[in-house]
Amino acid sequence: MYRLIMHGCNGKMGQVISNLVAADEEACIVAGIDAKDDGHNAYPVFTDIDACDVEADALIDFSAAPAVDKLLTYCAKKNLPCVLCTTGLSEEQLVKVKETSEKVAILKSANMSLGINLLLKLLKEAAGILAPAGFDIEIVEKHHNLKVDAPSGTALALADSINEEFNNSYEYVYDRSKVREKRTQKEIGISAVRGGTIVGDHDVIFAGADEVITFSHTAYSKAIFGKGAVQAAKFLAGKPAGMYGMSDVIDAAN
Secondary structure, three states: OOOEEEOOOOHHHHHHHHHHHHHOOOOOEEEEEEEOOOOOOOEEEEEOHHHHHOOOOOOEEEEHHHHHHHHHHHHHOOOOOEEEOOOOHHHHHHEEEHHHHHOOOEEEOOOHHHHHHHHHHHHHHHHHHHHHHOOEEEEEEEOOOOOOOOOOOOHHHHHHHHHHHOOOEEEOOOOOOOOOOOOOOOOOEEEEEEEEEEEHHEEEEEEEOOOOEEEEEEEEOOOOHHHHHHHHHHHOOOOEEEEOOOHHHHHHHH
16 A cells, blocks of 8 residues: 655645545545645544654655655655655755755656646657758646646646757757747747636647647546556656656556
8 A cells, every 4th residue: 555645635646645545546645735624524633744754655746836845855764755746846846856855755747647748749750850841839728716836837847858869969949029020940939728627738830831730638527637647646656866857657567
């Protein structure tokens, strides 16, 4: 039985994962961490992570960027593997994530879905063929009106996957309203849409002369992210210190 701690347990994703794990015969949530506890969870909830003294095999984080610093310190201190799903981290926090991974296993992913992580691999191959042929690359992401960071971590991950194919030679352009000039070939445009209850929608557009190829991924439920996070936590339990990704989880399952 995998013993899990849910960081951000009272958030939407925290509750999705709580329900998923409740029906999972291989795992259980032994404690939750959140800013407040209204007593409705089936496990103890700590409003201060440092007060959590419950033994666990891994921690799943779906919280907010300001809470991540204290989380990383806690995981390093407890030697507790962490599935880090919070997006919108600062450059300083990303450095701390890397430093913490030298002490404990960290799996960081901007998107926990199997489909998105397969798309990351497919885009490398597509970009390697289409970009040299003169295709422009644009990414459009859409999310619900409560999402605070933009562009999404997934959109950036998709762009990074393409950019790695070209030794990170492409520039990211987020706003074309301030400069009146045509786009360059060495740029990836990234646009964000916020509205309604859109769970997550990403289009990667390769626009060439007289033809357009679009890779699309649509999430209809947050459950796909929760399932991936639980799968990742099971994978990470017992792993040595280091940085891991969903590609490692996918490879281990094959």
